Amino acid sequence: MKKFMDEDFLLSTQTAQKLYHEHAEKTPILDYHCHINPEEIAKDRQFENITQVWLGGDHYKWRQMRSNGVDEKYITGDAPDREKFQKWAETLEKAIGNPLYHWSHLELKRYFGYDGCLNGETAEEVWNLCNEKLKTPEMSVRNLIRQSGVTLLCTTDDPADSLEWHKVIAEDDSFEVQVLPAWRPDKAMNIEKPDYADYLKKLGTAAETEIHTFADLKAALKKRMAFFDSMGCRASDHALEYVMYAPASDEEVETIFAKRLGGEMLTKAEELKFKTAFMLFVGKEYARLGWAMQLHYGCKRDNNVFRYEQLGPDTGYDCIDNYAPSGQMADFLNALNASDELPKTIIYSLNPNDNAAIGTILGCFQDSGAIGKIQQGSAWWFNDHKTGMIEQMTSLANLGLLGNFIGMLTDSRSFLSYTRHEYFRRILCELIGGWVENGEYPADMKVLGKMVEDISYNNAVRYFGFDLEIK
Numbered sequence: 001m002k003k004f005m006d007e008d009f010l011l012s013t014q015t016a017q018k019l020y021h022e023h024a025e026k027t028p029i030l031d032y033h034c035h036i037n038p039e040e041i042a043k044d045r046q047f048e049n050i051t052q053v054w055l056g057g058d059h060y061k062w063r064q065m066r067s068n069g070v071d072e073k074y075i076t077g078d079a080p081d082r083e084k085f086q087k088w089a090e091t092l093e094k095a096i097g098n099p100l101y102h103w104s105h106l107e108l109k110r111y112f113g114y115d116g117c118l119n120g121e122t123a124e125e126v127w128n129l130c131n132e133k134l135k136t137p138e139m140s141v142r143n144l145i146r147q148s149g150v151t152l153l154c155t156t157d158d159p160a161d162s163l164e165w166h167k168v169i170a171e172d173d174s175f176e177v178q179v180l181p182a183w184r185p186d187k188a189m190n191i192e193k194p195d196y197a198d199y200l201k202k203l204g205t206a207a208e209t210e211i212h213t214f215a216d217l218k219a220a221l222k223k224r225m226a227f228f229d230s231m232g233c234r235a236s237d238h239a240l241e242y243v244m245y246a247p248a249s250d251e252e253v254e255t256i257f258a259k260r261l262g263g264e265m266l267t268k269a270e271e272l273k274f275k276t277a278f279m280l281f282v283g284k285e286y287a288r289l290g291w292a293m294q295l296h297y298g299c300k301r302d303n304n305v306f307r308y309e310q311l312g313p314d315t316g317y318d319c320i321d322n323y324a325p326s327g328q329m330a331d332f333l334n335a336l337n338a339s340d341e342l343p344k345t346i347i348y349s350l351n352p353n354d355n356a357a358i359g360t361i362l363g364c365f366q367d368s369g370a371i372g373k374i375q376q377g378s379a380w381w382f383n384d385h386k387t388g389m390i391e392q393m394t395s396l397a398n399l400g401l402l403g404n405f406i407g408m409l410t411d412s413r414s415f416l417s418y419t420r421h422e423y424f425r426r427i428l429c430e431l432i433g434g435w436v437e438n439g440e441y442p443a444d445m446k447v448l449g450k451m452v453e454d455i456s457y458n459n460a461v462r463y464f465g466f467d468l469e470i471k
Helices: 014-022 039-043 048-053 059-067 081-092 099-112 122-134 141-147 163-169 196-207 214-228 249-261 270-288 305-311 326-338 351-363 387-398 420-435 447-465
Strands: 028-032 152-156 178-180 235-239 292-297 344-351 374-376
Touching: 014 447, 028 059, 028 163, 028 447, 039 152, 048 141, 048 374, 059 081, 059 099, 081 099, 081 122, 099 122, 099 420, 122 351, 122 420, 141 152, 152 387, 163 178, 163 420, 196 214, 214 249, 214 270, 249 270, 270 292, 326 351, 344 351, 351 374, 374 387, 387 420, 420 447
Parallel strands: 028 152, 152 178, 235 292, 292 344, 344 374
Antiparallel strands: none
């Protein structure tokens, strides 16, 4: 029996162990998509206790606590932090086979030096250990990023954002890690939302322009893109129900926009026509700027209306939506490609059944503009566990070039979640190592080592064009 989470955790073959310890483990981290708050980096926040670090905003953990019958006051309510931590510890011990069990113990091991197991009985011991460690300077936000080996991270930012904290960080020579904005224009696209007109006023103020037409909106967005680009932005991100394609004339889109600004609600067909026009416009701008376009889709959000009305969005009530017509996504990419305005694109679906469809669409639009120009993103959200990662990488290997994969991201709000990169890299090395040991690929450690280092780090540096050295 192997010891729990030893140095060869998830690495069952000699090849996997060699690839991880000699290559993946030594490679820095590039976190090109996360939801970290840049203000906390700028102010170098120091957390008071482990509950603040672990349970504040982490809907992954909230879902499991609810599954364990924990009352909401211990999850998002006003219960004391120590009691919330106790409830989480009692939940975690039941999470066998869940990635949260692995992530939590990797974080305890790497950041707090704790080699035991967190459960209801050890909660007091772990609480005291972590909180004492969190008081030390090495556990400030900036030092957590440093000790994780991060060279660069991209936050997620609205077009109307002032990026004031990014400016503070960029001007601070004492912090060597690059913190760049990423463009997330969902609010500008979601014309069906009740507060859409209010958002346009906010965007117009940021762009110093009034927005009365779709042409005005495009002009405002271009101004804000130019600002984001000046701040080092190299990537956009979109949260979509699915990648739609419902083309319409400029005149029809203007009519739809005017109808909505006039206070009328749109039909679903009108909404899709507007969103298609929006996505085609921004996609062409990304190509012009050299940005990568990230498309996240396949999520049905805020399903528990009772809790949504109490707690709001992003509180753990989302699920996989299986409606994602791949033909429309192909048509969307084709429309951009037809005028040679298809940007580098990364496609993520929340539904693992979409892996093969994505893998075949990638091959239709690759060209010499970039190596792996159209990417399948890493296993996302409900799929970023051992099984999901293996399935995503195996599908990509079957249908494309795994060696050009740009690898892992945290997609997290936590400064301890960089161990997800370690988790991913161990699974990557185990997968490749298994193929080698089974005689499915030569045991050429020079080639294999470079491949692992590229997937872990270098491919993303090249793909986004970040100002970083290849490792």
